[in-house]
Amino acid sequence: MIYEALSYAEKNNVLIVTSAGNTGLNLDEVMTHPRKKYKNHCLSNLIMVGLSDSIVGPKLKPVRGSYGKHTVDLFAHGTDFLTTNPKNEYYKPSGSSISSAIVATTCATMKLYYPQLKASEIREIVIQSVSKYNGEIFLDEEENTKASFTELSEAGGILNIENAFSLASKR
Numbered sequence: 308m309i310y311e312a313l314s315y316a317e318k319n320n321v322l323i324v325t326s327a328g329n330t331g332l333n334l335d336e337v338m339t340h341p342r343k344k345y346k347n348h349c350l351s352n353l354i355m356v357g358l359s360d361s362i363v364g365p366k367l368k369p370v371r372g373s374y375g376k377h378t379v380d381l382f383a384h385g386t387d388f389l390t391t392n393p394k395n396e397y398y399k400p401s402g403s404s405i406s407s408a409i410v411a412t413t414c415a416t417m418k419l420y421y422p423q424l425k426a427s428e429i430r431e432i433v434i435q436s437v438s439k440y441n442g443e444i445f446l447d448e449e450e451n452t453k454a455s456f457t458e459l460s461e462a463g464g465i466l467n468i469e470n471a472f473s474l475a476s477k478r
Contacts, residue, residue: 310348313341317352322418322426324411326403327357327373331446334375342378351427354434356410357382358403359465367456367465368444372403374459380430381437382459383409383466413468421475428478436471437464 316323325341327334334342334355343350358372359382368374369386385406387399414429424432443453457463 309341310345310350313350313353314348317350317426320426321352322414322429323350323353324407324414325353325355326407327355327375327379329358329371329402330373331371332373334373334378336375339373339378343380344377352430354380354410354414354430356380356403356407356466357460358385358401358406359383360386363440363442365443365445365450365453367440367442368459369401370445370448376458376460379460380434381410381462381464381466382406385409410466413466413471417472417475420472421478424475424478429475432474432478433466433471434462436467436474437462438467438470439464 313323328339341353343353355378357374357379358369360367360369361384368382383406385403386401388405389397389399392398410433414433417429418424440456442456444456444459446452446454
């Protein structure tokens with residue numbers, strides 16, 4: 308039923324942004340939903356976002372941030388994000404939910420400024436316009452396992468809002 312709903316959204320030009328989660332797992336090897344490709348479904352309207360830190364280096368992807376070259380589309384900042392809680396106090400939550408909210412806001416704003424863009428085009432623009440980091444990332448707390456950051460998602464990079472809007476303006 309989930310994929311029927313996602314397919315309906317795709318047919319009606321609705322973009323879906325979802326978080327990769329905070330398990331630290333390779334989602335190419337672990338079944339999670341929703342995902343772009345599942346059985347006979349291949350969705351062009353779904354963006355899966357992974358968690359990244361704001362500090363470039365071997366811990367750019369926090370250990371708890373999930374990843375996957377074929378499942379996660381890109382990363383976005385999601386650590387120590389200053390916001391308020393229902394008690395009107397400041398706090399700094401972290402996680403891929405924050406990352407996906409930033410990507411969703413970027414996509415919604417892009418649609419506002421460029422209403423002619425289809426959901427699939429916005430997805431493509433956001434993925435193509437990432438900032439790349441070619442260094443290695445620690446995948447475990449002990450810092451024994453490393454991987455190239457560019458191999459941890461389809462885009463191989465982090466959301467770059469300025470690049471995304473520049474690319475969108477050329478369409």
